[in-house]
Amino acid sequence: MERTPAAPSALGRFLRLAGTGTRIAGNLLGQQLRPGATDWQPVGDLLGSVLGEMKGPVLKLGQLASQWEDVLPAPVAQALAQLQNRVPALPFEALLPHLEAVYGEDLGHFFRSVEAQPFAAASLGQVHRAVGLDGQALVLKVQYPGIAEICAADMRQLRRLLPLGRLFRAPAAQLEGVYRELEAAIADELDYAAEMQRLCRFTAFFADWPGLRLPVPQVELCRPGVLVLTDEPGLPFAEVGQASLEVRQRLAVTLVRWLGAQAFELGLLHADPHPGNFAYTEAGELVVYDFGSVQALGAPLREAYVQLFRALQAQDSAQLENAFQALGTRQPSSTVPNGLYRRLHGLLGPLLQPGENWDFAETPIHQQLMALMPNVLGALGSLQPSPSTLLVNRTLEGHYWNLCRLAVAVPVADLLEPWMVPEPVA
16 A cells, blocks of 8 residues: 655644554553453554654654564564564655656666665665666665654654653753754764765775675765665565574674674764664675664773773672763762662673673573663662763664574673773873
């Protein structure tokens, strides 16, 4: 069935979300009045449909929530998982006016062919396969019409909700900083020219890396709102559990090493870790897509994460306090949450020891982290959101779930050790 763009009106999108919330609440309340287990299937169906059609930041939040597949009720997790790589697409006719505006009325001057049926759709755009005039297999990442206005509408609604963060005793300045970081991240994802430049840096840096494949931007074919890349086919990462143990082991090692090299050598971090942005080959190569969300990591931030790693490894609470202060996640001069630190040490310290394998198939760390919630709630007066860690932590959390999906044992500390050294003094 053909889809049309979501209305960019802030009020329209707000009312639709509010209506969806009301319908979900009504459904669950009605079920509570009847005996038997809760049926989450109607909730999952509604969320998958509404979020997929709304596009923009709302859809991206749904994709992020889909990572928590072992925490959410199964029907909800399954519905949100559809948002990873099976988002409802727009008909090609909705994109054609923009394509003709930037290339001219005859696309044949630039491409032998462009497939009208998209093979992927995401929060801000969708992807069509094409063939270049030289026979090169390509993909066109085309931004949705009006998506900038949709994003602006969603961000205005979020801005209005920002004061609610004060209920968690978060300082107003920190909340404002988080909002600005989100606003900048969305602006970056809408800037396809900047994405092209970032991808050029990644492909140049990782050109000789074994086991890693990145799409190469075709600079001369890119246009405003259209990113043209080499087609790098792969199998869906969401289904990587079907691969052999050998392939999954190779992918896990490549993923951890790639994260370290990005952050500590290139100084950039691919920060959109949901499985729809990854694929794999039968030979065990990791394929990475979508470089719209990339975080630059300066030396102070890298140093703070090294300090955090070493503190957890040494199970040293004083060192951990210094790391959290450096990351900006602790309110200065507030009470140190030593109880929370002790729980974190007991949970993560043993897994980060040299020579230790972190078994992502057998160690349900997320379940144990959920058990820390009373400690976190008890420390709310001393914790605070940190704008500088927002995308980094999102990336680490997302790749934790990707490693769980791979379900293998990985020597995390040993793989990261080459980068866990103090930054050189300028």
